[in-house]
Amino acid sequence: MEIIPEGKHFRLVQESELPEILEYLERYKPESLKFHQTIKTYLNDRVWDFYFYVSKDWPEKPIILHFPGCTLTPNNNIYQSFGIFCPSTQIECVDLMRTEDVLIDWQKPLYLNFTHIAIMNRLDDFYSTFGVMERLEGDIYVCDKLNTDLELEELSDDAEMRPLTADDVKGIHDLYPASEIERIEVFEILVQVLPGLGIFRKDTNELAAWMVHSYYGAMFSMQTRPEYRRKGYGIRLARSLTKLVIERGYSPFVVIRPQNDASRNLYTKLGFKKAYETCRVKMTPGLKEEDHGEEQPSNHQAKTNGVAKGEGPTTKADDDTEANKENQPVDEGIEDMLAEKCDIGKEEMSTAHAKAAMDEGIEEDK
Secondary structure: OOOOOEOOOEEEOOHHHHHHHHHHHHOOOOOOHHHHHHHHHHHHOOOOOOEEEEEOOOOOOOOEEEEOOOEOOHHHOHHHEEEEEOOHHHHHHHHHHHHOOOOOOOOOOEEEEEEEHHHHHHHHHHHOOOEEEEEEEEEEEEEOOOOOOOOOOOOOOOEEEEEOOHHHHHHHHHHOOOOOOEOHHHHHHHHHHOOEEEEEEOOOOOEEEEEEEOOOOOEEEEEEOHHHOOOOHHHHHHHHHHHHHHHOOOOOEEEEOOOOHHHHHHHHHHOEEEEEEEEEEEEEEOOOHHHHOOOOOOHHHHOOOOEOOOOOOOOHHHHHHHOOHHHOOOOOOOHHHHHHHOOOOHHHHHHHHHHHHHHOOOOOOO
16 A cells, blocks of 8 residues: 655654664663664664654654554554554643544444553543443563573473474464464564574474564564473473574564463563563544443553562462462463454454464463
8 A cells, every 4th residue: 555654743753863863762771671672673674664643843842653554454554553652751642643634434343452551541531522442451561681490301302493484384384273264475574584482393394383473563462382391391392592692683572461470470580671561552533432342451451650669578379379380371462462463354353362262372381
């Protein structure tokens, strides 16, 4: 489709400008991390043609938009799926979105990729007057220093870990929970230009588990076939890939759903720490909350400022819960809800969610 050179308040960024924007975003880390790493990955290891827009008053009004274009959206309209970054200290810049009617058609369904929760709250203040924002919350966990002292059991003699190749793409895509909407071409490029690891059966060469560095800078999707869980594959993949990502000059991060204790437990063992709260949103115009039919987050849940809270003292209840963590599914927290990014049919949606429910339990091991 035709790429729009400028909106009402935003203009298309030229590639020559991106290094300077990257340097500017550096000062706002960790809350700018996702955008920072997305641009860095784009400049170093281009996976897809991304489109970035900054305010026409950049950097005095430091708000930037990202339209990835590599995830299927309604009518293949890249302007219906996007992400936003704005420093929380200048959150009022988000208000430019209220009257941005060139790039964004607020009367169509929109899909906002994982974005700082303070930005989502600001958008909700005006969007709630004519539509509903369905939220999927996630916490950004960042690894500044990998825990190299963690001892893991050796792989069994019938398994081996090795880099992913183009020959593995079909197996990767088949295991991906939202394969119905994520282009297989993305995975074909990912395994060629970004680090990716898989664990395979030696006798059959079957792919048992995999994990790759994503086009937006995160540790993207760790998937394990159900019959190979509880073998230590997940944490081995996560540790090895984290090391590779750091060596390439990136900041490893993951998005973990707040209720996923097992995933949080795994990554904190490796040295990941919570940086801020985020959420992705499906925006449906003309829909009232009572029509939505689902319980909306309370103000306490949704209207937070996204600042990471320190861990409180351990209680006996915490100890009792800890014992059950191994029985909870572990997942990276993003890809199991990607099917909501486009208006696929009910049958396809059911298939995507059923597959996600099966595959999102990464490895259920410690």
